[in-house]
Amino acid sequence: MSLFLELLETAKRDSPIHRLDPRAKAIWWLILIICPIIVTNPLILVALTAWIWLMTPVAGIGRKMYRVLIVIYPVMIGFIVITWPFFYRGKADDFYLVNWSFIHLSVEGIIYAIAMGLRIIMALTACMFFVMVTDLMDLTTAVGQIIQKFGVSYTFPLMILSSFKFLPEVSGDFLTIQESFRSRALDMDSGSLWERMRKLVPIAIPLVESTLRHASNIAIALELKAFGARKNRTFYRQYKMGPKDVLFILSGVVALGLCCYLRVKGVGTVDVFL
Amino acid sequence: MKEPILRTENLYFRYPTREEYALRAINIEIFGGEFVAFIGQNGCGKTTLLKHFNGLLRPTQGKVFLYGQDTAGIPTCKLASKVGYVFQNPDHQIFADTVREEIAFGPKNLGFDQSHIESITKDVLKAVGLEEYIDCPPFSLGKGQRQRLAIAAVLAMEPDILIIDEPTTGQDWHESIQIMELLRELNSQGHTIIITSHNMQLVSLYARRVVLMANGEIWMDGTPQRVFSDPDRLREVYIKAPMLYQLAHRFCPNADLSRVVTPEDLADLLYDQIYACRPASERGAV
Numbered sequence: 001m002s003l004f005l006e007l008l009e010t011a012k013r014d015s016p017i018h019r020l021d022p023r024a025k026a027i028w029w030l031i032l033i034i035c036p037i038i039v040t041n042p043l044i045l046v047a048l049t050a051w052i053w054l055m056t057p058v059a060g061i062g063r064k065m066y067r068v069l070i071v072i073y074p075v076m077i078g079f080i081v082i083t084w085p086f087f088y089r090g091k092a093d094d095f096y097l098v099n100w101s102f103i104h105l106s107v108e109g110i111i112y113a114i115a116m117g118l119r120i121i122m123a124l125t126a127c128m129f130f131v132m133v134t135d136l137m138d139l140t141t142a143v144g145q146i147i148q149k150f151g152v153s154y155t156f157p158l159m160i161l162s163s164f165k166f167l168p169e170v171s172g173d174f175l176t177i178q179e180s181f182r183s184r185a186l187d188m189d190s191g192s193l194w195e196r197m198r199k200l201v202p203i204a205i206p207l208v209e210s211t212l213r214h215a216s217n218i219a220i221a222l223e224l225k226a227f228g229a230r231k232n233r234t235f236y237r238q239y240k241m242g243p244k245d246v247l248f249i250l251s252g253v254v255a256l257g258l259c260c261y262l263r264v265k266g267v268g269t270v271d272v273f274l
Numbered sequence: 275m276k277e278p279i280l281r282t283e284n285l286y287f288r289y290p291t292r293e294e295y296a297l298r299a300i301n302i303e304i305f306g307g308e309f310v311a312f313i314g315q316n317g318c319g320k321t322t323l324l325k326h327f328n329g330l331l332r333p334t335q336g337k338v339f340l341y342g343q344d345t346a347g348i349p350t351c352k353l354a355s356k357v358g359y360v361f362q363n364p365d366h367q368i369f370a371d372t373v374r375e376e377i378a379f380g381p382k383n384l385g386f387d388q389s390h391i392e393s394i395t396k397d398v399l400k401a402v403g404l405e406e407y408i409d410c411p412p413f414s415l416g417k418g419q420r421q422r423l424a425i426a427a428v429l430a431m432e433p434d435i436l437i438i439d440e441p442t443t444g445q446d447w448h449e450s451i452q453i454m455e456l457l458r459e460l461n462s463q464g465h466t467i468i469i470t471s472h473n474m475q476l477v478s479l480y481a482r483r484v485v486l487m488a489n490g491e492i493w494m495d496g497t498p499q500r501v502f503s504d505p506d507r508l509r510e511v512y513i514k515a516p517m518l519y520q521l522a523h524r525f526c527p528n529a530d531l532s533r534v535v536t537p538e539d540l541a542d543l544l545y546d547q548i549y550a551c552r553p554a555s556e557r558g559a560v
Contacts, residue, residue, distance in 0.1 A: 006291040006292075063293075173366070176361065176363075176366050177366045177367070179325070179330045179361070180359075180361045180366045180367040181367065182330060182350040182351060182354070183328055183330065183350060183354055183358070183359040183360075183361070183367075183428070184354060184367065184379055184380040184383060184427065184428065184431065185351045185352075185354040185355065185380050185383035185384045185431060186351060186379075186383050187349065187351040187383070188351075189349065202369040202370075202379070203369070205368075205369035206365055206366055206367065206368060206369050209365060209413070210365060210366070
């Protein structure tokens with residue numbers, strides 16, 4: 001959970017990408033998520049992933065993103081490459097390494113698995129990049145401004161924002177409470193799964209108590225700041241998309257257009273290698 | 275030569291998701307029967323260091339020795355019988371229906387027999403002045419009482435060393451004094467007491483050794499008189515010495531403040547200064 005806190009902190013940095021309109025970054029992110037749905041050609045996926053990585057030094061998050069993804073990448077690739085070939089329904093003329101009972105391991109299956117792995121990797125990289133360059137507070141406020149124009153109350157985005165802010169607090173409390181019970185000689189690392197779950201019961205009580213107290217404090221704080229006094233609230237910070245934001249969205253649109261074009265041309269899928 | 279009961283050797287610590295070290299080159303020895311206060315700004319590494327003493331955190335580099343034994347590989351639940359740790363917020367550890375059950379939790383984990391648990395529960399509750407609340411729900415107690423209950427719950431495990439993270443936070447002066455008197459009493463019974471605190475007044479009154487930390491390092495380590503009589507060093511880390519030392523330093527900037535412990539000591543020092551300023555012919559008249 002400390003990783004989650006770390007990501008939230010990184011999103012508050014100051015860089016040319018951090019300064020972009022959060023809505024522009026959200027649109028760009030959505031576009032980048034669609035790309036690996038359209039194309040499965042490993043080369044295109046690698047190029048798109050590399051493009052995102054090239055932007056990380058600009059945002060000043062290169063090292064941090066590397067430290068997070070270096071752990072996740074091998075797990076994702078390993079899981080997909082290991083499991084996918086067994087489910088790949090190949091053709092009769094595929095080059096089979098193992099073809100027995102339900103196990104059909106072919107070279108084509110492995111290539112297909114790598115392509116699938118790269119899809120996940122690309123999407124994951126885009127998601128991580130978005131999370132590390134977009135302050136959730138900014139994003140929620142910007143979205144809140146838009147939806148308020150359509151008569152939707154700000155309560156909804158505030159609820160989402162509160163849950164994001166609440167989660168690290170609860171997790172921090174959980175870790176502290178866990179430590180306090182360890183300090184009272186509660187051995188939480190040994191025993192069967194059932195025994196370990198039973199040991200969590202005493203922890204649940206102070207955790208629920210502190211969570212309720214936190215929630216109550218937030219509610220009181222909101223009321224004290226006159227939240228809900230008017231149907232529509234005003235915003236201190238006004239978001240307006242500038243040329244840089246439009247350019248950023250356009251870069252995503254171009255990437256998406258290119259993916260569509262390559263797909264139409266028949267080189268967008270992994271099939272070109274099979 | 276007296277051996278330290280707790281010792282760190284070139285301890286470095288970095289939280290997994292942080293790039294900078296939270297603790298750097300910590301070499302400290304704590305001896306049996308000491309009353310040590312760790313002071314410093316928020317985030318200077320006090321709590322992080324103390325969590326190494328009972329294995330809640332493990333050094334990134336360096337070692338922690340408890341009674342000469344390297345604590346690496348010894349789980350916290352085992353170290354807890356020697357090093358008791360009371361968290362800042364007592365509500366983070368209270369879970370039982372009654373005070374009695376709350377106290378018995380730790381001893382049960384350590385495998386104490388029932389009769390011993392019964393007797394020790396009564397003993398620790400008496401020590402913290404909560405014996406009349408033995409069958410009460412812990413959450414019905416006041417904040418100061420809950421803090422004392424948390425101390426009692428750890429004390430019931432009979433640790434030699436008692437670490438209390440900010441024992442007086444959120445307490446009024448009366449409650450703070452009650453807790454600090456309790457700690458002094460435990461210290462006089464032979465327990466080694468280690469606290470962290472932002473209350474310099476209480477630190478100067480109760481601790482016999484003060485460790486000043488800043489930026490993950492130990493800056494000063496000595497008696498309260500020694501640490502608090504160096505205002506320049508304290509100012510660097512935004513620590514304000516207790517009023518007694520501020521006055522002493524203001525009126526007697528060049529005097530040796532190591533003998534100033536009480537207001538009476540300060541009065542004596544001031545008297546000496548004034549006396550020294552009088553002409554020789556008048557000195558005998560006082």
